Structure formats: structure tokens, C-alpha cells
Amino acid sequence: MEYEAVIGLETHVQLKTKSKMWCGCANEFGADPNSNVCPVCLGLPGVLPVANEEALRLTALTGLLLNCTIARYAKFDRKNYFYPDAPKNYQITQYDKPSTLGGFVDFEFTGAGSVNGAARVRITRAHLEEDVGKNFHFDRTSGVDFNRAGVPLLEIVSEPDLTSADMAYEYLNALKDILVYGGISDCDMEKGMVRCDVNVSVRPVGTKELGAKIEIKNMNSFSGARRALEYEIPRQIEVLRKGGKLIQSTRRWDDVTQMTEEMRTKEHAHDYRYFPEPDLMPFVPSDAWIGEVRARMVELPLARKHRFIRDYQLPATDAQTFVWDVPLGAYFEKAVTGAKNPKAVANWVINNLRAKITEAGTALDTVKIKPTDIQVLAGLVDGGKISSSIAQSVFADMFATGDAPAVIVEKRGLAQVSDTGALEKFCDDVIAANPGSAADFKAGKVAALNFLKGQVMKNSKGKANPTLIGEMLEKKLRA
Helix, strand or coil, X not given: CCEEEEEEEEEEEECCCCECCCCCCECCCXXXXXXXXXXXXXXXXXXXXXXXXXXXXXXXXXXXXXXXXXCCCECCEEEECCXXXXXXXXXXXXXXXXXXXXXXXXXXXXXXXXXXXXXXXXXXXXXXXXXCCEEEECCCCEEEEHHHCCCEEEEEEECCCECCHHHHHHHHHHHHXXXXXXXXXXXXXXXXXXXXXXXXXXXXXXXXXXXXXXXEEEECCHHHHHHHHHHHHHHHHHHHHCCCCCCCEEEEEECCCCEEEEEEECCCHHHHCCEECCCCCCECCCHHHHHHHHCCCCCCHHHHHHHHHHXXXXXXXXXXXXXXXXHHHHHHHHHHCCCCCHHHHHHHHHHHHHHHHHHHCCCHHHCCCCHHHHHHHHHHHHCCCCCHHHHHHHHHHHHHHCCCHHHHHHHHCCCCECCHXXXXXXXHHHHHHCHHHHHHHHCCXXXXXXXXXXXXXXXXXXXXXXXXXXXXXXHHHHC
């Protein structure tokens, strides 16, 4: 019997706010343990939470970016459980009335389940809650740092639309790109800003009923989630093929042994004794408030890539570069306006400007070159005014001084020589000085022509028109 995997992901993302969810403590990474705490986030008796409105805005903005419906009535609930890193012994979250519902993420994917090189994963909900502290285990003792407790956390729950480890990996990366683009989170995984729980089951191919759901908790890297699935899916299939039975449970991934290990049988919702948070009013956003959030919408990464390919006829690799580096893409769009050859402009921005910035250890916003001058330089090359090698020298001067390319060409006398009389003399001199190479070409060694062309370029200090001298040399040698 053949089996297939059914995967859903719960992605937990720390929101990019200055303060925590219910109090004024700083939302920052790397502070001394238990230094960003107060009676509210420590859950001391008699304190009351106050919702962080920016966290509410970012939640709604995430919903819009993920094509969700923004709820006109949302409330907070208490999820009750005891664990050392939960100072209140409950977590404030959203249960049956979350802030956003429905939605989807489109992303590039070419594996099974894709259509025309793309895939769509539906979003069940994106709800707002608080993070908990972090446990530390030493030789004989353990400690808890509550700096993270109360940090606004968004849980993005997908439908079980994923069918493979690779598909899950690409979805997570696409989701991360959207959140970073939208300013929702920095998504720095080394700082624990993104974590995910993986829900996976297997079933016979062709059946509709889901198998027993196994949850793999607290994956702190996307590659780790992929490796866990690459192990867990065959493990479940092997159990069924041997006549065993899978039960709903929670497992952990051990990156050292490259195996999952059972932690406990899975809890159900009633085990958490959810009830409405009595200290927080329901949230009922107005049309004006949602309108303010909607004004913060940005172009999504995939849409940006498709637009660069469509509007500027760029190859996918160039368009992807401008997706990954948004400021560089914005610079390119200023440089390319009205250009006859957008690809040439993209080449100068990607291959030359970016390299110079890296070499100089500077930032794009300090570059002296005007974006429009990049287009002018590309036009000088395309129009035969200067050679490609001369253009490299001109670009170096532009980067250093900020001068316009035409000014540099004029000042340094770099205009390309296309006068046939002058080129004739260059060609005759080179043929006379290199009779062996001339004879080689006549004997059928085509590569000898390139050597002679190189000599002409050298003698003309790079100013000879390479197309014309190639034609001229070949004509003279074949005469």
C-alpha cells in the first residue's frame, strides 16, 4: 500500500514592537536575564494587562498580507497550563474569536503538489498571544529568564495542505519573506523570533480521512523542520506497514541523532480549560482603524518578482536579487525609468554597483552615483560611444566622484574611436607587427583573430570600436 503525508504548520512569530504585549517592558533581545520584567509580565497578584495597540495593528496587517479576513469582534482567552517558563500558570491567547481568519500564501515550488511552478497553502488563522520565558538548564540546577515572557507573539496556523518536507520548507521561507517585507517581524531565528510546530500524519493514497496527527514541537529552524519531516514521514509509514498503530502524540526533534522522540500523548483543547480573559475587553476594530492598517500594506515578494520580470523583461535570477535586496531594487527602478535596455541597467546595478558597495564597505544610501547616470552609462556602451572596458573605468570614477559619465568621458578623452581611417592604421600596424598570428588565421586558426583584436585594443588604449576592428581585421586577412 502506498501512503502520502499530510502536513500542517503552526508558526510562532515575535512581533516587531518596542514594548511587550501587556506592559511597558522593553521587547529586546540580549538584555541581562530577568532585567526586562515587571509585576505584569511576572504575573504578580493584583496587576492588570493593557493591550499593546501596535501589536494589534501588526496582527491585522499580517492578516491583510496573508489574504485573511479581519474579524470585527475578537477576544482574548486564558490557556491554562503549568510550566516553569509561564509565570502566570496560564497564557493569554485567542481561542474561538481570533483577530484574523482564512487566507492563503502563494509561493514558488516545483515539486509534487505544485501547479505551473507554484503552490498555495491556505491559512486557517493568525491569532495574537503572548510568549513565555525561556528555561536554562545547568549542571545541577535550572533557571528561567522571563525577559521574553509577555512579548507579543503571532501564531499563524496553516491548513493541512502541505505534502512533503520540501514543500513545508519553501512555505516557511515564503511566509518569512512576507513578514519581513511587511515589517511584522525581523524573523531572526538565531534570536528565537520564529519557531514552528509541525503537525504531520500519513494516510493511504486516495483516501480522504486524516491519519493520527503527530506534533513535532518547537522547531527553531526551517532546515530543522525539513529534516524532522524527512525522518518522521518514513517512520510513520514503516509503523503502519508493519501492522502497528499510530496514536496522536507530541514528539521532539533531536538534531544530533537526527530522530524524533515521543514526549507525551497529545493534549486536547479541553485539557487547557480555555475561558475568556476577564481582565481584557473584546477588540472591535472600526473601519477607520482598519483603513489605517491597510495603508501600511506593501508589495509582496512574489508579486514584486513577477512585476520585475514582466515590466522590465529581466531574467528570474535578476528579479530575485531585487526581491532579496529591496533598497537595491528601488535604486534600479529609479535608474531604469525610460531605459531602452533594462537588462543592461540591471547588470550595472547588480554586477558593478553592488560589488563596489561591498568592496568599499559602505551603504547604498551613501553612494554618490545618481541612478539616472547608470542608465546613461549603459546607453553610452549600447550606442557605441565607449567600449565595455572603458565603461568599467568610467564607472569606477563615477563611484569615487559622483560625476556624470559623459563628463568623465569628455574630461579623460575616452570616446570610442569609430573613424575608419584611424582604425585602418591600427589594424595594419598590428598585422605587420604580428605576421605569425596573421598566418595562423589564414591557416584556419580562428582564435588568432581574437589575439589580433586584443592587440588593436591595447594599442588604441581601449578606445577602438571592437565590432568594427573585428570586421576590418577579418576582411584584411581574407583578402
